[in-house]
Amino acid sequence: xxxxxxxxxxxxxxxxxxxxxxxxxxxxxxxxxxxxxxxxxxxxxxxxxxxxxxxxxxxxxxxxxxxxxxxxxxxxxxxxxxxxxxxxxxxxxxxxxxxxxxxxxxxxxxxxxxxxxxxxxxxxxxxxxxxxxxxxxxxxxxxxxxxxxxxxxxxxxxxxxxxxxxxxxxxxxxxxxxxxxxx
Numbered sequence: 001x002x003x004x005x006x007x008x009x010x011x012x013x014x015x016x017x018x019x020x021x022x023x024x025x026x027x028x029x030x031x032x033x034x035x036x037x038x039x040x041x042x043x044x045x046x047x048x049x050x051x052x053x054x055x056x057x058x059x060x061x062x063x064x065x066x067x068x069x070x071x072x073x074x075x076x077x078x079x080x081x082x083x084x085x086x087x088x089x090x091x092x093x094x095x096x097x098x099x100x101x102x103x104x105x106x107x108x109x110x111x112x113x114x115x116x117x118x119x120x121x122x123x124x125x126x127x128x129x130x131x132x133x134x135x136x137x138x139x140x141x142x143x144x145x146x147x148x149x150x151x152x153x154x155x156x157x158x159x160x161x162x163x164x165x166x167x168x169x170x171x172x173x174x175x176x177x178x179x180x181x182x183x
Contacts, residue, residue, distance in 0.1 A: 097162070
């Protein structure tokens with residue numbers, strides 16, 4: 001699937017997207033803070049990391065390698081990276097998730113919020129690196145977009161991704177427990 005170069009992602013679109021992610025994040029974060037206690041987060045370790053590896057592999061496999069390769073990512077990555085990025089990012093992002101899980105579970109009281117906010121920080125870090133590679137200058141689709149807007153949406157977008165991974169893991173854990181208990 002190829003996205004046309006005629007589509008322009010403006011600063012306004014990025015900021016509006018950030019607002020949408022903020023609203024969704026507020027709902028998901030409040031749900032997860034109430035439903036995932038620190039002890040549960042501790043017990044999710046390898047299941048969460050596995051979910052994250054699969055999630056980010058599929059996300060980057062579809063977005064980077066298929067949907068936006070020609071219109072965005074081919075401008076900042078060599079051609080051979082197209083099919084290497086999904087498994088590499090699946091591993092890299094899940095390892096970041098493992099580090100953030102470790103940090104978050106050391107903070108007993110705010111473990112879930114810490115984990116999710118660190119995911120947002122990871123989004124900012126990865127997008128700073130992408131900006132340094134020229135992602136806002138080289139692809140016509142993104143030319144002229146403000147770096148601050150790109151980093152703003154990245155923070156809330158990645159909190160959303162971390163929420164989705166934690167929510168999927170929570171649901172999987174629920175079904176494992178339910179089946180184990182025989183219900």
